[in-house]
Amino acid sequence: MILVLGGTGEARELAAVLTARGEHVVSSLAGRLADPVLPDGEVRVGGFGGVPGLTAWLAGHRPTAVVDATHPFAAGITANAAAACARAATPLLRLQRPGWTPGPGDDWRWVADLAEAAAVVRGTAFLTTGRQGVGAFAALPGRVLVRCVDPPTEPLPPGATLVLARGPFTVADELALMREHAVDVVVSKDSGGHMTAAKLVAARELGIPVVLVRRPPLPAGVPVVGTVAAAVAWLS
Template identity: 65%
Template structure:
């Protein structure tokens, strides 16, 4: 399991509940990650060749890529490595967000493109794109930024900024209060999807705040599902012959 998301943790829990050995691989970018059930491996594999060797050496029966929608590098490595190792691969990816009535969304293809949109939209920015890639906004010295991330970001940062270290989930009412308190007039987010951080979008709609949304990167085309239960069925069929069998052999 290539994990780090809530969906990955839910799937790991479900699989271990069926007696299936699971190794969850985390990138190690968060200092204190929420750990899933089962065995946990932290750190990279050395690219697709290293991952392919690990899959073969561990006799892995199936791989689920349940990483963040913006984990572009590991997604590409997983597709290449699984093909080389002859291991079936499934991507478990939550659906992206979609604007609704009353939303004022502006789509961008990258963080750099998002930064170019900001001067025309506002002067006080709530930046929720994570701590990676903040250099794209560092030249915007006439704007003020509230930067929210889990771990402290590294420079360069925008010269006028405040860092808020926090971890979701977030309620819409709390997000609206945060926007009011900091007089936010534009929000920046990646199209992460899911419910844990959607509250900021609901708050922005409520307050009439425009939102810059960074599109998801294009990832290799592999079999994909959006629901944990569908991924569970796929994995059990490949590891245990489920639903015919109830006891699961070792996956490695």
């Protein structure tokens, strides 16, 4: 059995490849989305109960390995996985897609967290940081465009327009949305991948700056790969 801590496109792709090879895969989803895209194989939804709960699960089920393929900003889950796997002596791999890199014409401003992002934003902001943490922008004045998959539970800025949508998004769609709302700045986490990268291309074409939140550090001592193929090779 292989436990995949999932919720990302890479996690679903890995589960599909391993299941097709005849592996018993258990994918664990946090359960934060109302209508998640389910991977192939066995699926469990909900937390383990922190490090003690995950350690107990590993001891009871004895998977051959754990692959942490959660979102690059799911720092709590990643830290718990590292601690629990160390306690249970279970091999752990971190599968994390590479972050974005700026190209010619990009105007990117890097910040440490959402609070710093909120402090540097000027004008009409397009928030694409997800529903968690949107409260950091609650005091922003003026117009704010907020896009996420599910409605946020945290307070929105008083001038917010909420758009509920799931990627992938096209450059044409992003250009139309930014023009419609007269966006002055795009705010994003450095999630990486192609699913939501079109907003960066659209910002470049419109000459709009992008405020990018840096990724949290990874636990020390855990091997990291950036592709599903590399994860499959490690498991083999």
